Amino acid sequence: MRDTLPKEVGQAIHILRRLRGLSMQEFAERAQLSATYLRQVERGERDLGLGALGLIAQGLQCDPRLLLPGDGRSPVASVVAELFDKAEETLQNAILFLLMEPDDSTRKRTMLALAGEDPERSRAAAAPRSRPPERAVSGRASPSSSRRSGK
Structure with missing residues (x-):
């Protein structure tokens, strides 16, 4: 010893x-x-x-x-632990997500890929990705409504 x-x-x-x-x-x-x-x-x-x-x-x-x-x-x-305690709550939540989410999770891989990019590109890439469900819903509604009006 x-x-x-x-x-x-x-x-x-x-x-x-x-x-x-x-x-x-x-x-x-x-x-x-x-x-x-x-x-x-x-x-x-x-x-x-x-x-x-x-x-x-x-x-x-x-x-x-x-x-x-x-x-x-x-x-x-x-x-x-000291740095974690000083971090903003959103950063703390992101760190906890990465620690607890399974490694094979698509969401985790996407976040890690974004974190490895240029911060400006990551922000730009992250913004549209948070909106696709709304766009997809409105995008689907438009073609079907245009089909209806065409009939």
Whole structure:
């Protein structure tokens, strides 16, 4: 366990730093520690004292316990949950839909395809797709009414 602990803590620190979008230099400044020391910590080459762990957590704006293994929640899950909570309700609903909808669902595949496109094209493509049932109904009514008038 002793051999793996520094690597696990270092990996958690590395992941959170990357998710926060911090360069090593920015992280070092926020944590008030040297970049060389923090690189060694991220690689699992250095053991941490409680003081350094506290400074690192402060630099990452997280609870120090999040950096330790065994809390049942990964650093990624914690940051994703934080971002999810800050997102607008419509985005939250879309994310939940994608997580819960079966992978073979046509609706899910369509949404994922739209998400992979240019945002402007996705908006333009999404707007007509939300209206086809109305158009189809009115489109069907027109030809049949014109047929009736032609008879």
